[in-house]
Amino acid sequence: MIRFILRRLLWGIPVLWVVATLTFILMQVVPGGPFDKDKPLPVEIKANVEAKYHLDKPVWQQYLFYLQALLQGDLGPSYKYLGRDVNDIIGDTLPVSLQLGLLSLLVAVMVGFVLGILAVVKPQSWIDRAGMIFVTAGISIPNFVIGALFILWLSHAYKLFPPALWEGWRHAILPALTLGLAPAAFIARLLRSSILEALHQDFVRTARAKGLGEGAILLKHVLKNSVTPVVTFLGPLTATLVTGSFIVEYIFAIPGMGKFFITAVTNRDYPLIMGVTLVYSAIIVLANLVVDIAYAYRDPRVRVE
């Protein structure tokens, strides 16, 4: 098992290298640079600024500089937030996104499992239909609409929760719900179809023949054999949720990392773009590893392979 984990971790290194290289190339291809502004800099001053960040060097040299620093764990200075390193920026914002992301993961899993299971207890009943209407809505309504509606109803009209800011746990409720509902709907949907499929398998018939109650069959046997797709989905979902969401952080004024996925690009803050992309990739690699370990742990067939 340890060899398996180590091998997978080592595989992560070339993956990150490929991501870093592709991002670097894409950044160079996109028109516009970090120091292009509406009040253009005099040529001499632009030269000073570019020299400061080695942007006057050939691209291949910039790439080598970057990789060299990266190997030492240094993501470089931000071009937009002067005097701050990308390491500091991510260090300040990732914990906030992590906190919010984990809470929304909690919402997603709890709501998703409850709805998914309720739906199959009585397929085609009103509970099933109501649940599936919720699920369809959750998947199709974009989260900025959901967030705005939450603010309107729960904050503005009923004053149950603060509309924005990040001052304590009450401020996390609305953003966590906003962020968690769409994946909750997805999990419910996955679980429902997976359980319905499992219900027709032989071991269920055997269990029934042994005289087990429907509840025990569902919770003890069927569910165990139906969570695989959900676990697969949880890996990338966790990575996405804990690295923050641009929209939710914007709407709720949360100091997380998600907004940089957009603003770093619009600012052409090259080191910050690289930084958040690499952190995101590293978390995906880790999350997928955890998922694979969970597989191996649950399913002996995977371990043999």
Added chain:
Amino acid sequence: MKTIGIILAVLGIILVITLISWGPERSRLSSQESKIFRMNLGSEPPTLDWSLATDSVSITVIENIMEGLTRYDEKLQPNPAIAKRWEVSGDGKTYRFYLREDARWTDGHPVTAEDFEYSWKRLLDPKTAAEYAYFLYDIVNAYEYNTGQLKNAGQVGVKALGPWILEVNLKKPIVYFPSLTTFIVTFPQRRELIERYGEHWTDPDRLITNGPYRLKEWQHEYKVILEANGDYFDGRPQLDHVVMFVVNEPTTALTLYETGDLDMVRLPPEAITFYQHHLEYHRIPVLRGYYYGFNTTKVPFLDVRVRRAFSMAIDREELPRVLKGGEIPSTSWIPPGMFAYNPNIGLKFDPQGAKRLLAEAGYPEGKNFPAVTVVYDTNPINNLIAENLQAQWRRNLNVQVNLENQEWKVFLKRLKTDTPMIFRLGWGADYPDPDNFMVLFTTRSGNNNTHWSNLHYDELIANAASETDSKRRQQMYDETQRILTEQDVAIMPLFVATQNILIKPYVKGLQLNAMEILSLRDVHLTPRSRESIQ
């Protein structure tokens, strides 16, 4: 079942850890009781180093923690601040600033002329890579030092003659030079602080300032907290704290204003109509012009008659009706509130005259007019304006123009490499002098994207900067404005922008000016409770 149990257990642990990590809910700040003023910055300040800051957010913070030689009064005239007075030599090229002796840094050190000399030379040092270094290019040897042609900073024309006198030598007389000393890049700095901490000298526990407030806390991406500086030479402000939140989304900021979590907010354009008759609504014109420029080297705009026709075919009164922000339509380029503003200049709306000019240029009734594209940066307001102008040109000239919007940086790149036939841009004043607006379109200006060049114009602009007789100066700017907007029509000025703001009625003493500088020095809160107002 075991798997699900594990998942649930892990999630349960996460929940507990997350909740504990927050600690108890902080009580909501009640602004009157604790003398706290809460506002929105709109985005994270990129830096608090006043040699490097270039954006309005950083400037808003710095203006309230720092004080320079001079500061603006209500009429945007430079008034004494740390300089108690100044003298100009007979030839207008030497300024001598006399500093007050009671100004102190937050660590108790006096603010001296050496602090200014150090700061100005640091701004000009090529290693600092300051974008606003060109602000001081009129000083002797400043340009040469900043561009590396001169290595010795000692030859730059700024010098402390003892602790309380600062002497500045200019290459030529600049009548608005004292205005430049209101700007943050000219604020003093502490050499030992910067040499010791390098780029991190602006961290809250290290930063030493001299203004009405001091930096207490800077939670990146979230909020900046200032506290009153008891040692401020002009007396401690009445507020205890200022909390500046970083709320990026204007609608969210508006919601926070409505729920009483902010005391002041800038209105998003779509909310202006709803609030404009509200008692808390304030509209302030700003020195920020919005224009469409021509690429004067491309057919059909190579022909000045076509450029004139396009400008004359615009009824600018329609723009504030579309934008609803109280914008001031303008055919001239120098904005109202600035010296040499003259609303009579510029081509007025004249659809018949415009059609005639277009016919003279070979396009009667818009026939055979080539395909023309207006390019602008993606933004809802720019969209509204472009669509309105597109309709006006179709209506008044029978000409069809295409619209294209591009992401900001792509657009900027395009301006430089492949200038569109018509493009949109704006300009906000760095200092409230017409030179700042008019110098943009001189031949060598990096801001002149029109490829238009008029040597007579260039010469007049250069001379006007040194002209001390205000009547003659006014005439010179009138003439240059006529060249720019009537005779050669390199650009079509469209309107001057406004700030639309909501301020709670219990907030008094807030100074908002046309330079968009927000001074919180004299703010105080009346004791009426917020509840009685709502």
